[in-house]
Structure formats: structure tokens, C-alpha cells
Amino acid sequence: MDIKINETPVRTSRNFRVNNITINNIDIPNKLDEFKNIEIIAQNITTDCNKENINLVYGNGDVLLSNINKEKNSSLKITTTGNNKQIKLVYSFDDKNLNLVNDVFLDIKHDSNIVIQYCSNTKKECFHNGIVKLIVRENVKVNISIVNMLNNNSYNFDSIENDLEENSNLKYTIVDFGGKYSISNYYSNIVGNGAKNDLKSVYLGIDNQVKDINYIAHLKGEKTDINIDVQGALKDSAKKNFKGTIDFKRGCKKAKGDENEFCILLSPKAKSIALPMLLCTEDDVEGNHSTASGKVDQKSLFYIMSRGFSEKEAIKLIVRARFNKIIERIKDDEIKKEVLSQIDERLN
């Protein structure tokens, strides 16, 4: 079937080709066996299954949402019982576990570091359609990373939703490398006064990979803060749509919103669309956004090559340098290492 998903919160002219993305001829799997390859490492938590249907404010459309609510083959509800240095969830796809339709519901009442990883131990097409719903309770600090390292034949659909209570602080990191199509929808409901959300993500597109990224933040509480930083690189015929929306809702006095996107184009065939939106119905706010794209900085390239690096090595170095400050945020050394080696591998 064909699905049209990842709608922007506000439409613009259809000719601009960015309101949504259409994925043709996709088989959405159903009647699935349980997804077994899940590794959970954590201390102070209780776990359960999530029995209720999840409703999302945005998300990836009705078809994929009802696929999760009706057909999910993995469900996890985590509630913290104390501070957590690390909660780690690893979903490994292999020849027997090719489809993951899941939800993860995180009710975080204590300062926690969380890492969720999807990886393929197979070359076959994998399908992932999942929701990560997070509630950050009052005064709680959360550092969470989602790492997509599926193979390049796969489909990856992420629907992320956060509720931020008063004075909570959420650091979100997204690494988006895998998938023939990787579609991410991120919505933060920054409702508690003084709540802060910092979202940093990196993507890397090679071959014919398509990335459709749709980040939405609603600033509702007073003195709330959102900071979005997206760094990416596109090689070969890869294509990326970045849609970022900061919406200052009436009443969010003294709120701040910053959005910054940078895309390095590594090939004349790569295509990059950016739609950084600022929506505002409050006067006492500060909003900024900037986007830029272009080739690798030629001066840096020359400088590094003059120190004996090949052009390819130099480009890798520059891309890694741009990505590094974001990857540094992942609170798991093993995954961090994997991410770095994936950059090298994918840029070869």
C-alpha cells in the first residue's frame, strides 16, 4: 500500500513538496510473533506491558498508529523507582526477528540516563514501527538517546512524544543512520513552567537513503526552553527532509526557542530540504532559527589534507568533528563507539 505520513503541523504550498512524505508499495506487517531479541539493562525500575492504546498528538499517521495499537509484538512500560545511571534497551533484528512493532512507555520520576538502540544483525529488510512515549516528572533530569543503526534495506518509523512537567530537564539525542526510509516524528509538550528540552540529532544519508525528520515543540509554560540542533551529512543520492517547528503558545512568557540545522552535502546528487518553522502567539519570547547547507568547508579540507590526510579521510574527520559534540551525549560507551565506527564505515 501507499502511505502519506509525517505531516507538518502547518501546511504550506503543495508545490514545495514538504507537507508530508509518501511511501509507496509498503507492506505493513501484521500477525507478528513476539520480538524476542530485546536486551534490557537497568536498576531502579519496574516494568510492565502497556495494555492501553496510545494516542499521539502528531505521530506518523493513523495507519502506522493503529498498526502499533493492534499488532504490536513488543510492549514495555517502565517506571523508575530511583535514580538510574543507565537504562539500556537494545532491539536486535536478525533473520528470525525482522519485524518490530512496539511501544515504549517511560514514566520517569527520578534522574535517569536512557539509551535505546535498534540494530540489524542481518542484511534482510527489517521493519520497525515504534512509539517512545516519555513523561518527565517535576524537577527530574533525563538524558535519553535513540540510536537507529538498522541496515540500509529497512524501514524505520519512529514516533516520539514527551510531556515535560514543571522544572524538568530533558536532553534528547537522536542518531539516525539506518534504513532505506527512516521517518522520525518528535513532539515535545513543554507545558510545565521552567521546563527545558534540548534536542540534538545527527543523521547520515548514503546511497538512496531517505530521511524525513519532523520535530515539533510546543512551548506552553512560562520560562520554558527548547533548543534543537540538527547536524547531518548526505552522500550519493541520499535525500533528507528536515521539518522543525517551534510553536510559542500564548502564555509562554519569557520562553526561549532556538533551532539550528546544518547539512553537509557530500555529493552533487544529494538533496536536502529544510523547513524550519517558528510559530508565535506570544510577544515576550525569544525565537531564533537558522539553517545552512553546502559542501564541506574547503578551507578546513585543505588544512587537514595539508597535514597528510587523503580527501576521504579529511571529509570523515570533518563530519565526525561536527557530529562529535552530539554523539558525546550518549551515556553508553559501547554504543558511542559503534556510532563512531558506523560513520567511518558509511562514509567509505
Add this chain to the structure above:
Amino acid sequence: MASKTKVEDINRNIYDIKDKDNYEFKMQKGLNRKIVEEISKMKNEPEWMLEIRLKALEAYNKLELPTWGPDLSELKMDEIATYVKPKTNLNTSWEDVPEDIKNTFDRLGIPEAEKKSLAGVGAQYDSEVVYHSIKEDLIKQGVIYTDMETAVREYPDIVKEHFMKCVPITDHKFVALHAAVWSGGSFVYVPENVKLDIPLQSYFRLNSPESGQFEHTLIIVEKGASLHFIEGCSAPKYNKVNLHAGCVELYVKDDAYLRYSTIENWSKNMMNLNTKKAIVGKNAQIDWVTGSFGSKVSMLYPMSILNGEGARTEYTGITFAGAGQNLDTGFKVIHNAPNTSSVVNSKSISKDGGACTYRALVRVNERAKGSKCSVSCESLMLDDISRSDTIPVNDIETDEVEFSHEAKIGKISDKEIFYLMSRGLSEEDAKAMIVRGFAYPVSKELPVEYAVEMNNLINIELEGSIG
């Protein structure tokens, strides 16, 4: 400050005086083949023009209203008389213009502009051009400046080659409507290497209840030539919704230069759904300077299509939305050739519940190696009941590009207000000064009298809203 003392002189009413509905002919409401044929017949048009109109009508019936942008639901096309012909024919001298029409023009200051010998004045009253003059030296240089109807009759080859070629009739529903029923407008042809130092200007007005205005502007600036064209708009107030669906087609040939300036001050019930495009040749340049103040709803996105290598464009625009206004404006640029460049500088001000949207497209396609584009937009919110949105699409399809985009949103800085107040300015004056300063990048691009007019408009808009 000079502009300040002038504020009191300006009376918004002069823009809102409507003359008695005085027309000899008014088409039946609605829109169908018969109406289109009748319009064409009355204008004694050649067959090819009627064909374009009928094709456009067909497209109009097929095309849907936009699924994005401001709400247009109160627009009922069936109720809008599309064509109103004033009682007078084309005049060549001011004396022949009928008294009531003259009065309206007097209030708008058109003869003054004439006296100041601004090259020539084409003033549109309702749908027909009633007053037109052109300086002799322009004629000597081979410059053609006339109304569109005359151009269709007297310069059919030029018109046929360019009419609705820059803007395709299927572009969107209101363009199709325009092409089906267009009436009036200006035609300018500047021959090769002719450089006009003084700006040409035109005024368009709407003056009849329920009448849409569909004027067509066609400007051709030949190789190496240069022109500054100013379009001024204002219209009286009415209770029923008024529609403006004009179309502007600009051809800037190789090495030519065109600056197209607009101050739009439609009355606050106007639906302004205007389409403006320019095709730009090799090493040529088009600069847009746009001020949008009036209308109830605006959807206006001038577009530069950079087709020639080294073509350049600059867009400098300001939008000011007050109570009841929803102004959706912006700029589109297509980089279609190598080494093209675009610079966009957009400002918006929202107050008293008004809504401003900056909606834009930058497309740098695969052919446009070595192109550069920089966009900056700034939005000012004057209170917490208004709205300001920024919706820019940046579509980059080549790596050989330098592209950057920046946007800011916020209120007037308290520090600036305090600084000015410490020098004796009242809070209201301080805010007005800061707002004018905010608009300065636009006003400085305009000829002095327009800049003054724009500052006056800002003052009028600000009066009573702050302090």
C-alpha cells in the same frame, strides 16, 4: 523629525472615501463562458486572447482552492461581479477626466505625482485605465508605456509572446481566474540598452462594491536596459468582501535590471490574492521592494526565476498586520542556472491580534552550481494577542552552493526603549522610532516620497496601539 510632523496631516479617510457607484455597465454576478466571451468582445480583442481566456476559465473550474494558508471561506466567487467599466474612455489629458473621478485622484495625490514629473502616470480606476500619460522623452527612446488593452491591440506580437507565459494559467486557481477575466493594467517595454533614471509608477484602485480587480502588468526589459517600476495600491472601504487577483509578469532579459517596488495599502476588507513572477536572464537582476500594510487577507509571494547564468535577485519586504488582518506573504526563488544569487531580507510586525506569516521557497536545483543564497527574516510582536509565523522551505539539490537562512522573533527590547526615553522620548515615540528603524531596510529602498508615505502608514498603524 520630518515624518513625525506629517503624521497629523495624513487622514486615513482619504483612502476610504468611496465615490457614488457610477458605472454604465456591470456584468451579471457569477462567472461562466458567456461572461468571458462578453468581456473579450467588449474589448475588441483578437481571437488568440479570447482563446487564452477560455482555456483559463476551464482551468479555473478544475483547480481547487489552496489547502494551506489563510482561510478563504468567506470568499464567494459567485457574488463577485468581475468587471466594471467606468463611464469614461481613455483620456490623454487631465482636463478630460470626469469630475468625480478626478476628485478621488486628487485625494490620492496622483496629479501631484505627475507634477513632480515622475516619468508617467497610469492610473487605474475600477477596471479600465482612464488616465494615462507618458513623457515625450520616453517615446523618443522607444519606451512603450500604456495600458494592457491598448498593448493587446497595438503590440500584439510582443504581448502574445509574453502574456501568461511567465505565470502559467494553471499555476493556481486565482491565476486561472485572473487570466479568464483580466482587465486593465500596465504594459511597459524598454528597448535594448535604454536606461530609465526616473521611476515609472502606476496606481490601482478598486471603487465598486463586490467588484474584483484583475489588472495585468506586463513589463519587458530588453537586453542591457534598466527600469524602476513603482506600483501603488489603495482602495476605499466596503462592507462586502472584495477580491483582488492581479497578475504581474516581468521579463528581465540578459544584462538588464529591473526594480519593482510596491506599497500595498488595500482597504481592510480586501482579499488580496496576487501573483507576481519574474524571469531573469543572464547576468540580469530583479529587485523586489514590497510593503504590505492593507487588506484583510493577503496571499502574496513574488517569485524570481533565475534562468540565466549569473542572474541575481534581491527581495526586501515588510508586512504589517493589525486587527483583523491575516497577511501571508513571502518570496520564492528558483535558482535554475549556474552562479546565480539571491538575497532575501524580510520583516514583519504583528499587533492588535493581527497575523503575519512569512512563507517562502528557496529552490537551488542541480543546474545551479556555484549559486549563493542568503535569507534573513525578522518578526516583531507588539503584543500577546497577535500572531507571527515563519514557514520557509529551503530545497537544495546541489552541493556546489552556499546557502544560509536565519530567522528571529521577539518583541521590542526594553533596553532600547529605556535608552531613547532617557533622551526625552515618550514610550510611545520610542516604540514608534524603533519600529520605523525596524522597517528602515525597506523604506531606504524606496524613493523618498514613498518612504515618507510608508513611515506615515506605520505611524498611523501604530497610533493608539502602543503607549
Add this chain to the structure above:
Amino acid sequence: MDKLLEINDLYASAQNKEILKGLNLNINKGEVHVIMGPNGAGKSTLANVILNNPQYVKKSGKIIFEGENINDIKTNEIAKKGIFMSFQSPEEIPGISTLNFLKYAKNKVSGEPVKSFKFRFLLKKYIDELNMNPKLIERNLNVGFSGGERKKNEILQMLVLEPKLAILDETDSGLDVDAIRTVSKGINMYKNNTNAVLIITHNNRILENLDVDYVHILVDGKIVKTGNKDLAYEIEKNGYEKYKKVEE
């Protein structure tokens, strides 16, 4: 002696932090006062509070100017009464030339129409004396001015507006020796028996060419010592340590 400014037991805060804690100060016509003090003592706060910057809140105490309590008067009205403040970092205001702004402000402060010819003549004189680039006043107010040009522009405004009391908030900071000398020269041109100057600084180079009547040491929101010019030189030598201790 004519009293100009009188501050009684002033308490004020900025961003909910109490900064001035019972400050007293009297300035008479014809006097030059200097306030020195360590960073964070409340020097700039004092200037802003006198001009009633809404970012600062007065808790108690009185500010009396020519016999009138100006605690709750709007900034522009205070300017009209004849108090001028030279800003530490003057704001950039695009869209209006410095020349037009000066005329406009002069008109606002004096309440009279500005006579163009006389105005230009005076302006030219001041610009020459301050060693300013005459083209500067054609540019937009403070836009693209260097640090030194901004400070000179503040002094130019002071000369043009002819206030009764000029408060110079760190006008000398960030300036080289020559520029500081020019600023002192501007102050001397302005100064006469009917007006007064309050200089806020933490550097006494600006004092070299000025006749100073009083030097006050401001520590932790209070004036802890008042003396003559010698006090400034003593501070240069020994710093504020001694006075901080007095506080404790």
C-alpha cells in the same frame, strides 16, 4: 549653595537581588562628584535607578531633584527635567540618523523648536572639539560605531541636550588615553556653575584633567567613604579591601 540632587536612604534591586542598601548622596549645582567602587557594588544600578529604568525596582528611599521627588516619574520626563545619563553600552537604533535624533531629542527635552542654523553651528563646534568624524552623525544612531565613537557620541548628546545633571556611567571604560582626554575635555566644556556632573568609574585616569569636588567610595550598595581627589589616588594604590572590611 543650590541643591540639585538629593538621595535619601535608597534601597533598590534588580532581578530580585537587592543591590542598593541605604544609599545617601547630595549633589549641588557647580559640583563634580565621582563614585568609585568594586564590580558589583551598585554603581551602574545607581545611575539606572535615578533615571527610573523599569528593570530596577526601588524598595524605599527618596530621589529628589530640584526639590521634587522623582521616584515614580517616567524616564523621558526625568530627561526633560534635566538629568542625562551617558550609557555604558549605548543601544544601536537603526533607521534614524544621529543628526536627526539629536534634533528630535533636543526638541523633546527643551520643548522648543530647534533652530536649524544655530544647531548645526553648535554641533559642528562640538564635533570638532571632540575630535569626531563629522560623517558619523549622518549614520544611524550608534549603528556600526566603534566603542570609542559611541562614548564620544554620548558626550556629544550631553553637550547638545545641556542637562542640569550629567551622570556618566563608565564613560571612560574601554577607551584609550587620547579618547579619555577627549571625554574629559567634553566634560569641561559642559561644566559650569549652574549644572553638575556625577562620574561613575573605576579608573582615575579620567579625573586627571578634571576639577573634582568629591570622591565617594561605593561598596555593597552604600557609600562608605567620601573624600577629595586624594581618595581616588589612595584607592589606586591600595584597592578597596580596606573599605570592604569596614563593611563587615
